Amino acid sequence: MRFLRSSDAIILAILAVAMIFIGLVNPAFWQMSNLFSLLKENVVIGIMALGVLLVMISGGIDVSFTAFAVAGMYLVVRSMVALDYNGLVLPFASAIIIGGLLGLMNAGIIHKFKMIPLIVTLGTASVVRGLVLGLVGTSNVNINKMPEALVNFGKTDLFVLERANGSTYGLTAMIVIYLGLAVALHLVLKHTMIGRSVYAYGADPEAAKRVGFSTGKTMIFVYVTAGALAGFAGLLHSSMIWLANPRDFVGLELDVIAAVVLGGASIFGGRGTVLGTVLGVFILVMIQNSLILMGIDTTWQRVVVGAMLVAAVTVTALRDRRALV
Amino acid sequence: MMMSETKTNATSRPGLRGWLKGEAAQTNVMLAVSCVLVLIAMTALRPSMFLSSYNFESMAFFMPELGILSIAMMIAMLTGGIDLSIVGVANLAGITAGTLFGAMAGDGGSGALGLGPVTLGVSAALIVGLLAGLLNGFLISVLKITPILATLGTGQVFIGMCLVLTGGPAIVGFPPGWNAIGNGKLVGIPVPLVIFVLVCIALSLLLARTSFGLRLKLIGTNPKAAVYAGVKRGQMILYSYMLTGMLAAMAGILLSARTNAAKSDYGASYLLQAVLIAVLGGTNPAGGRGNVLGVALALISLTLLSSGFQMMRVSNHLIDFVWGAFLIGVIALNSWRRRKGA
Numbered sequence: 001m002r003f004l005r006s007s008d009a010i011i012l013a014i015l016a017v018a019m020i021f022i023g024l025v026n027p028a029f030w031q032m033s034n035l036f037s038l039l040k041e042n043v044v045i046g047i048m049a050l051g052v053l054l055v056m057i058s059g060g061i062d063v064s065f066t067a068f069a070v071a072g073m074y075l076v077v078r079s080m081v082a083l084d085y086n087g088l089v090l091p092f093a094s095a096i097i098i099g100g101l102l103g104l105m106n107a108g109i110i111h112k113f114k115m116i117p118l119i120v121t122l123g124t125a126s127v128v129r130g131l132v133l134g135l136v137g138t139s140n141v142n143i144n145k146m147p148e149a150l151v152n153f154g155k156t157d158l159f160v161l162e163r164a165n166g167s168t169y170g171l172t173a174m175i176v177i178y179l180g181l182a183v184a185l186h187l188v189l190k191h192t193m194i195g196r197s198v199y200a201y202g203a204d205p206e207a208a209k210r211v212g213f214s215t216g217k218t219m220i221f222v223y224v225t226a227g228a229l230a231g232f233a234g235l236l237h238s239s240m241i242w243l244a245n246p247r248d249f250v251g252l253e254l255d256v257i258a259a260v261v262l263g264g265a266s267i268f269g270g271r272g273t274v275l276g277t278v279l280g281v282f283i284l285v286m287i288q289n290s291l292i293l294m295g296i297d298t299t300w301q302r303v304v305v306g307a308m309l310v311a312a313v314t315v316t317a318l319r320d321r322r323a324l325v
Numbered sequence: 326m327m328m329s330e331t332k333t334n335a336t337s338r339p340g341l342r343g344w345l346k347g348e349a350a351q352t353n354v355m356l357a358v359s360c361v362l363v364l365i366a367m368t369a370l371r372p373s374m375f376l377s378s379y380n381f382e383s384m385a386f387f388m389p390e391l392g393i394l395s396i397a398m399m400i401a402m403l404t405g406g407i408d409l410s411i412v413g414v415a416n417l418a419g420i421t422a423g424t425l426f427g428a429m430a431g432d433g434g435s436g437a438l439g440l441g442p443v444t445l446g447v448s449a450a451l452i453v454g455l456l457a458g459l460l461n462g463f464l465i466s467v468l469k470i471t472p473i474l475a476t477l478g479t480g481q482v483f484i485g486m487c488l489v490l491t492g493g494p495a496i497v498g499f500p501p502g503w504n505a506i507g508n509g510k511l512v513g514i515p516v517p518l519v520i521f522v523l524v525c526i527a528l529s530l531l532l533a534r535t536s537f538g539l540r541l542k543l544i545g546t547n548p549k550a551a552v553y554a555g556v557k558r559g560q561m562i563l564y565s566y567m568l569t570g571m572l573a574a575m576a577g578i579l580l581s582a583r584t585n586a587a588k589s590d591y592g593a594s595y596l597l598q599a600v601l602i603a604v605l606g607g608t609n610p611a612g613g614r615g616n617v618l619g620v621a622l623a624l625i626s627l628t629l630l631s632s633g634f635q636m637m638r639v640s641n642h643l644i645d646f647v648w649g650a651f652l653i654g655v656i657a658l659n660s661w662r663r664r665k666g667a
Contacts, residue, residue, distance in 0.1 A: 061473060109653060113660035116610050118407065118473055122597050123652035130646025138642070254481055257474075267471050299488045306481025310464065313474040 007264040007319070011279045018283060026293040032161060033169045034293075038286055043174045044240070045256055046281045047233040050185050051226030052260045053277045057189070058222045059202040059269025060117035061257070064106060064125035065230035066249035071128050072098045072231030077244035078136060080147045088149050092235055099231020100224045102128060107223035111216050133246055141244040154239035174240060179278075181229070186274040194221050202269025258309040259284040266316055284308070352607035356622035363626050367633035374636050382515065384628055386508070389521035390415075390579040392624045394595050395602035396528055397572035399620050402603055403532075404544045404562050405612030406465060406472035408569050412596050413483030414457040415577030418450035419587035420487050422503070422578070423496035425449050430500075443502035450574050457483060458570020462563035487589035495588035499581065507582025517579050524575065529617035541565055545612025594645070601652040602627060604659075627651070 023029045048065055055062040072095035080091055102124070109120045143151070157170030189195035197218045200208035209215055238244040263280025265272030287308065291301055367375045374380065394411050401408035429442050457479070464475040509516045532538035540561055543551040552558060576595075581587040604610060605627070606619035627648075634644050 109656065113656050115656045115660065119600060119604065119610055120653065120656065122600060123649045123656070126597050126645050126649030127653070128649075130642045130644070130649060132642075134640045134642035134646055254477060257477065258481075261474060267474055297489075299492060300485065302481050302488060303485030306478050306483075306485055309478035309481060310470075310475065313470045313478060314464070314468050317468055317470045 006273075008273055008276045008279065011262070011264055011276055011283070015279055015283050015286075018287065022286070022290045022294060026290075026295075029290060029293055033163070036169060036171045038282075038289060039175050040172045040240070041285045041289060042281055043172065043178045044233050044237040045252070045259065045285060046178050046278060047181055047229055047236065048252075048256045049259050049263075049277050049281045050181060050274065051229035052256050053263070053265055053272050053274065054185070054189075054198060054222050055117070055226050056260055056265045056267055057202045057269060057272045058198050058218065059205070059267075060110065060222070061267060062106070062117065062121050062223070062226055063253045063257075064102075064121035064128065065226055065256070066253045067125040067128040067132075068099045068102045068227050068230040069234030069237070069249055070246055071102060071132050071234070072096070073234035073238045073248070074132055074136060074141075074244055074246045076235055077141050077146070077150070077238055080150070081141060081145055086147050086149045088153055091147075091150065092232060095231040095235035096228045097231070099234070100228035102231075103223040103225070103227020104220065106227065107219045110223070111219045136246070138246055140246075141238075143242040146238070146242050146244065150235075150239040151242050154236070154242065172240070174236060177236070182274050182278055189274065194218070198222055199270055202271075204270070254309070255284060255288075255305060256281075258305055258312070261309060261316065262312040264316065266320055267313075268320065271320075280312075353616070353619050353622055356606065356619060356626060360622060360626040360629065363629045363633065367629060367636075371633065371636050375633060380632065380636075384632055385515045385518040386583060387517075388624060388628045389517035390576045390583070390592070391595055391598060391602070391628075392521050392621065393524055393572050393576040393579065394592075394599040395606070395620050395624055396524065396617060397569045397576070398599040398603040399606065399608045399615045399617075400528075400541075400565055400572070401472065401476075401569045402545075402608045402610050403541050403612060403615050404565055405548075405610075406562070406566075407476065407600070407610065408461065408566065408573075409473065409476040409596065410457065410461060410480030410483055411569065411573040411576070411599060412592050413480040413487070414454055414570055414573035415580060415595075416487050416587065416589055416591055417457065417483045417490075418453045418574035418577035419581030419591075420490050420496055420589070421453045422446035422450045423499060423581065423587045424490055426500055426503070427496070427498070430498075439500075440502055443500055446500075446503060447506075447578060450578050451571055454570040454572070454574020454577070455567055456570070457573070458567035459563070461570065462566030465566060466559040466562040484589050491587075491589060493589075495586040495591075497586045499585050499587075503582050504585055505582075507579055507584070517583065520575070520579065524572070525617050525621055532615075532617065537561075537564070542613055542615075545609070545614070547613075597652075598627070598648060601648055601655070604652065605655045 019029075028034060048069065051065055052062055075098060076091045076095045079094075080086070085091070106117075106121060106124055109115065109124070110117050113120075154174070156173040158173045158176065160168050160170035162168050189198065194217070197208060197213040198221070200211065200213055201215065201218045205215065208218070234249070237248070259281040260272070260277050261267070261280070262283055263272070263276035263278070265277065284305070287304060288301060291298060291304065296304075394415065397411050398408060425446055426442065429445075461472075461476055461479055464470045464479070465472050468475075506516055506520075511519050532541070540551065540556045543554065543556060544558055544561055548558065577587075580592055584591070602623045603615070603620060606615070606621070606623035608615035608620065630647070631644050634647065
């Protein structure tokens, strides 16, 4: 009963209506191959969105995570190529550490200088992208150079189905990683002290301090986790598309933020759930990918995403206003 | 610091206005000094190239569009907001004018279009800016959406509309009259610079000498006091975003007039730079503080700096790094000064 009245339920209802509508316009939407490819598209954006959710619950906003994802991905892949290293655990661990350290930089600046997270992350994003492109390089690492272990890992499918014409398609195993991370973040947010401190800090920093939460610790947890998730997502992305492009993810931050807001998180902090974010990401990816199925020209994509973001923030703003009265 | 004190004394007046001037004057003196330092350093490193009149002239042509965007950002920050849609508005304004010229010229080409159509194009671009600002202001003041998210969303919509209007590639072939706005000279001075100086003068008068400007700053410094003082908060915020939109459109006119083209992703890096210049120029992103002179000085020092880097063949990416590092450095410095002051 409680679930039915939550905003997650409303988002789920919107998702269901949208799916039925798209299916009516073009029944091809319901083909298994289309649904599988939609789920695959969810993975990288979704993992980044988990980090953004954490930052938004704490009352901040992060536009630097795409730059961190590029740093994690490109530095690791280039080092693997240079050292001729072909493994999995160490590269992913390095990407996570790179992202986490960059997140620590965000946390330090935001906490020490008491500065608006948007402006800080605009700055750090420019710093990190500038350094990666200026010092490390601007050329793609293409499939012929990509470490085999990464490519094979990205190709892993949970199971494979066969089309009528004999070609096959599968559901990527990466979806398990994404959902695993989502469940883990959900548990941390709901059942650990540090998780509750993020909600407390986002709802009212002063009150959180008075009940004894350490503000610095909360900030470090939030931004380091967000950075680590971004670094991991970056490397995972390149292993899934068999390409490491240092100019990747430009402008993706807006899509991810839109998805998180769509999922019911409030930019004022203190509100937001993992389930909502996962649904928000799915709605965004589905609508972006279904424009073609619905016969709408792709030039409209950004108008649609922007309009969705404005609509979602309007609804949450109205909801938050009502909740305050 | 001696200099700043004399300057403060010279212009200080009793009351709120005098206090604001004192604070701003200190920042401005620091900025002026850093302009001179950058100028000396660059001259020492590359004397023949840096001091050439060609270099200064080219700066005078491309600096104004960024300057006007930075002032637009400053206006949005005065009330504690931010406008992330300015680059989208600028491009949409340029593209609207370009589409209009295309429609008016028909098959004859836009070369034949005279002063009338160009005036029409300028008005159309400014109206686009005004409407875009109206939309932002409506979302922020009436629907109470946070400026960050509202303008992030509308920015996407504006860029998307640019894509829909152009279909992707750049619009080219603006009439000669339009071109003159971006590349012409008025008694030897580049037209964009003339426009920029006029905008600066108009806005500093507006902010310092009218009740509109004072009320705008009051909303940022103390929203509650502003309400008690009878300031209509919603209305003021609406007006301020309309002004921001108009300024962004003006920057769009200059951009498309200078390059003789308009495209959905022109000037994408201007957004960060506009934020940086506004903050560097002494604007407080939390609202209440900001002045045109500071923004102009910050613009000049950063333009000198990046033009110097370009001459030393530093890669563009590393210049991005420097801009970002500068922003963080300024944040740190401001925070340190605030703590020392408190």
